[in-house]
Amino acid sequence: MSATAHMINGFDPAKASNLSQDEQELIARRKRLLGPSYKLFYEHPAHFVRAEGVWLYDPDGNAYLDVYNNVPSVGHCHPRVVEAISRQSAILNTHTRYLHEGILNYSADLLATYPSELGHVMYTCTGSEAVDLALRIARYHTRGTGVIVTENAYHGLTSAVVEISPSMGPNVPLGPHIYTVPAPDQYRASGKDVGEVLAANVERAIRDMQRHGIKFAAFIADSIFSTDGIFTEPVGFLSKTAEVVHAAGGLYIADEVQPGFARTGTHMWGFQRHDIVPDLVVMGKPMGNGMPIAGVVMKPDVIAEFGEKVRYFNTFGANTVSIAAAQAVLDVIRDEKLMANAAKVGAYMLDGLKILAQRHAGIGEARGAGLFLGLEFVKDRGTKSPDGETSLKVVNRLREKRVLISASSPHGHVLKIRPPLPFTTADADIFLERLGEVLEEAA
Template identity: 75%
Template sequence: MINGFDPSTVDRLPAQEQELVARRRALLGPSYKLFYEHPLHVVRGEGVWLYDPDGNAYLDVYNNVPSVGHCHPRVVEAIAQQSAILNTHTRYLHESILKYSEDLLATYPDEIGNVMYTCTGSEAVDLALRIARYYTGGTGIIVTANAYHGLTTAVAEISPSMGPNVPVGQHVYVVEAPDEYRSEGDDIGAIFAQRVEDAIQKMRRHGIKFAAFIADGIFSTDGILTDPPGFLKSPVDVVHAAGGLYIADEVQPGFGRTGTHWWGFQRHGIVPDLAVMGKPMGNGMPIAGVAAKPEVLERFGTDIRYFNTFGANTVSIAAAQAVLDVIKDEKLMENAVEIGDYMTAGMKRLQQKYETIGAVRGAGLFLGMEFVTDRKSKTPNGKLSLGVVNGLREKRILISASSSYGHVLKIRPPLPFTAANADTFLCGLDEVLADLS
């Protein structure tokens, strides 16, 4: 795991933290991992800040789940009010799910007309796979080489980033993600389209019918590969020509994070057949969903009964409605553009100062800084990236990394991030890079 705590170093921690780590392992088992060489103990969150037991504030430049900020008052109030009135499932008539669905679908292109709800992004991807396979009659899925889409059994099989102990499914074909930084000026849309075409042909040679290609529009776990906008159009054309569906994973780029659009796929001028949503939808409350073209969902919905007891429960819907309203009312998409551009400019200034920064890229408030051993070879430098992540943690600035090498800083703060917050991050980053250099 990138940026994971090494349990063998637990004796280096203060006594109280050693005890917490030991109790955690004894109670939760070894699968639960911690971030950072020095794990962080948090007890409170507010806005873009997290606080430890001593009241020290840590600037959150990483957590996209509280998309409108930790413990946003309007979201907290909506949850509290609704939980005091009613919390139940979707098999009763209720206005709130309909109002929210109308508002949510209004952010999508007109071709997307239905939405189904789950509790988690993993469940949403699992459901999208079921729908795609039922619609196409195929089983073959194409994913990128370091993709992460979730952790149910079916979804773990399409998540190569989970490592060699979680093998991809037999009908899952892996393609390299498009990388403009290493493209030598070639058309990465055409290159990526050919990779998808080759995977489809390999499926056919093995008697596998193609069902779907799934990717998020910024390839967040492949290294935050955002540019140029539009490069996904040609691959999606190939998918449709082969009778498959495109599933847009909007768990990370969605809900206005790119700033210019509500959804990551919109930067590429395409309309997916299915789009999955998750983490930021309820600012941490358990709500997720699948938005769909009605014609894709029709036969599945008619033939197969779907019910999720807690999916779109009235309290989670209240939280989701508050999140959507806050994004609009507080103009957080506009803020994502303004502060994203501000941070990009600052990171590019650092790129001029440090030769080990190979590339800076991003969209809105989802940014990446790529570290290399040298700019000529462009060899990924995961060791430096990890050093930066842990150096920033010691300065009470929280960040993590991406890509199969872990060499790209993954920068995705809550959407209310300010220029002052950005300056804190950029100054801390400069200081850490100076120390490591």
């Protein structure tokens, strides 16, 4: 099976002849210049030339509602972020080996949003680099190599991190000391406590590691299980797993690249919904609204020996321009009350999705936390068998109606609904109306 087949909602190059001449030429040029690894979304790839707020615009000026992109977390081209980048780039852009107030002011503001136990932050350019650094620190601190992830997790693309990203498919093998556990799917739990089940599975994986002479280092999870299928309930279900991890001498790494920065509505960080304090937390490009900045927040004792004995440096990580962008993002989230907006609009959208679920037998469940929601399609509500075919048809039909969405889970059967944080109830109405039209057409 080709690599394209393993990318949810990927464009099939064999169908390029169905596109306009201009689109075919652009695709051919991409392939010639960028090679075969770069993939495009949608059966009919989208072409954008500008963006603003929650809208992207094609070359003909048609507006597309963005219900998917979390990287421009405070909205595309937010004027305060643009101004901060422009202003700082005209003054100074350099690295962290010189003294500068910007990184210190931002770090203090950022750490203030975390539990007090998490006292240091280190910077990278991407979420993949942040996860890579977190793994290095965890393995150095524990002297272990074993890492546990969920069965369809995605954590990044460096050589080390892709080995803990099973969602990349069978052509990208897991590392030899990587163990997987099923994701906490309450919809299919048959009444069992998903927190207890996940903790038991993690404990079993740790014992299996030990039997094979592997020392356990860390458990890492995206607290909303973005690629496993978007699992948000019940609140608090990760606390038992954190206890198991710590009892075994391992570290808990919270991947907040997708659920972080106020997205879940009730908390700044996704792990806080579960009343846990991780040992390490990784963040990605939503931190700077798409600028190349990411980071790792950690407990001071976890980094103490690593910091003394291992020299770490990242030339572009936390450069002064990216720090300015990150500061602007944090300020906008606070000043525009975007966490409260995520809670309000997310609840409004979830109510609308549940109404649609009642009307359409092919929808098994609507779920979500703040502005991170999932709509699950099933072939039969009794068997709950995944229906990825219908889900992807809905994704692509919405694209034709100028609404951008994608899908999650190993089967691609869960709509991944994750708009920029300034999304309004009026925007939600547009999305729900067009989704309703697509569902009626499918029926």
